[in-house]
Amino acid sequence: MARRPVWTSKPSAPKQTPMYFSAVIVAAGASSRAGEGPRKPWRRVAGRAVVRWSVEALLSLGAAPVVVVIADGDEANAAEALAGLDGWMTVPGGAVRALSVQNGLAALRGQPDDQAVLIHDAARPFVAESHVSALLAALAGADGAIPALPVADTLKRTDDAGATITAPREGLHRAQTPQAFRLGVLRRAYAAWPAEAGEPTDDAQVVERAGGRVVLVAGDPRLMKLTYPEDFAMAELLAQTATITRVGQGFDAHRFGPGDGVTLCGVRIAHDRSLIGHSDADAGLHALTDALLGAIGDGDIGAHFPPSNPRWKGVDSGVFMRHAMELLHQRGGRLINVDVTLICERPKLSPHRQAMRERLAELLDLPIDRISVKATTTETMGFTGREEGLAAQALAVVQVPA
Numbered sequence: 001m002a003r004r005p006v007w008t009s010k011p012s013a014p015k016q017t018p019m020y021f022s023a024v025i026v027a028a029g030a031s032s033r034a035g036e037g038p039r040k041p042w043r044r045v046a047g048r049a050v051v052r053w054s055v056e057a058l059l060s061l062g063a064a065p066v067v068v069v070i071a072d073g074d075e076a077n078a079a080e081a082l083a084g085l086d087g088w089m090t091v092p093g094g095a096v097r098a099l100s101v102q103n104g105l106a107a108l109r110g111q112p113d114d115q116a117v118l119i120h121d122a123a124r125p126f127v128a129e130s131h132v133s134a135l136l137a138a139l140a141g142a143d144g145a146i147p148a149l150p151v152a153d154t155l156k157r158t159d160d161a162g163a164t165i166t167a168p169r170e171g172l173h174r175a176q177t178p179q180a181f182r183l184g185v186l187r188r189a190y191a192a193w194p195a196e197a198g199e200p201t202d203d204a205q206v207v208e209r210a211g212g213r214v215v216l217v218a219g220d221p222r223l224m225k226l227t228y229p230e231d232f233a234m235a236e237l238l239a240q241t242a243t244i245t246r247v248g249q250g251f252d253a254h255r256f257g258p259g260d261g262v263t264l265c266g267v268r269i270a271h272d273r274s275l276i277g278h279s280d281a282d283a284g285l286h287a288l289t290d291a292l293l294g295a296i297g298d299g300d301i302g303a304h305f306p307p308s309n310p311r312w313k314g315v316d317s318g319v320f321m322r323h324a325m326e327l328l329h330q331r332g333g334r335l336i337n338v339d340v341t342l343i344c345e346r347p348k349l350s351p352h353r354q355a356m357r358e359r360l361a362e363l364l365d366l367p368i369d370r371i372s373v374k375a376t377t378t379e380t381m382g383f384t385g386r387e388e389g390l391a392a393q394a395l396a397v398v399q400v401p402a
């Protein structure tokens with residue numbers, strides 16, 4: 001897939017140098033503390049599988065590829081959880097986390113040693129652009145960069161009799177993921193890890209042991225690891241802050257001319273006239289495309305597909321809408337629902353509403369109950385009433401990273 005750059009600031013200020021990275025997401029753990037039900041990566045938070053949150057976020061920030069390390073037998077779970085996303089692959093996990101990470105690194109053998117790689121736990125769903133930018137910036141001057149939080153609570157140890165002893169907390173931090181390294185540095189560090197040292201509990205430890213310098217960037221409570229059943233209730237609350245809902249609206253009209261039918265919302269409908277336009281004159285799809293572009297603040301259909309370009313002559317307007325959907329996905333966004341209103345006296349559209357919903361469900365890859373197509377007249381008033389043309393209005397609701 002095409003690599004998309006991560007900018008150290010927003011793409012609207014493209015003076016920054018783009019940075020490229022790959023990612024390994026470890027989703028093969030036993031989830032032994034998380035209570036009953038599916039294992040953590042496959043449980044849902046705000047309607048999305050836990051693992052999908054970070055895969056979507058890292059893909060949208062330019063990670064290429066994203067390697068998801070899964071337990072034996074989880075192939076179908078991964079395919080379902082990550083359906084519709086491009087640029088990820090799965091590899092089987094090992095008996096312990098460190099072996100799973102190394103399996104993920106093996107899948108990146110074609111990537112250059114100096115490329116940055118982020119190693120991430122699937123159980124930390126809320127990775128944001130700010131985390132990735134900070135890690136990649138810090139990696140420029142170190143062998144590794146990790147997010148960490150200072151320890152705020154007083155630390156207690158208990159003795160054999162159960163009595164407390166206060167432990168010093170100065171200089172202590174809680175390490176989170178994703179953790180950033182140069183691929184070559186991490187590969188060599190794992191190769192040098194001595195068996196007698198036991199199991200490392202994170203990747204920074206492996207690089208430290210090999211003599212590498214790992215630096216801290218500011219951690220974030222939102223990078224919490226879902227460990228216990230009660231953590232999922234907190235994750236539902238955090239999910240509400242991780243995305244924002246945006247609405248776009250679109251309007252389009254086309255003039256009737258001679259012909260034998262119209263195409264609306266991707267469905268051909270017989271009529272004693274046709275709609276005139278540069279493309280297939282599907283006013284429904286044009287209004288909906290503008291609604292999608294409006295929701296992400298990215299211009300309008302005319303800016304993306306100028307009528308002056310002969311390439312778009314007679315084209316299926318589904319092409320325009322799929323492009324708008326691709327732009328939404330590139331921002332890590334997803335479509336929630338759409339509502340289209342078609343305005344004309346004739347042809348009578350109500351018999352075709354269900355077919356139009358079904359066609360939109362295909363084009364948008366959305367359940368049909370999130371798609372509304374309505375038809376109305378203007379009671380013979382105005383240009384639609386005089387049957388000079390047909391108009392369409394659309395609304396699209398999307399969720400994008402906050």
Ligand code: MG
Pocket residue numbers: 252253254277281282283286
């Ligand atoms: Mg149009």
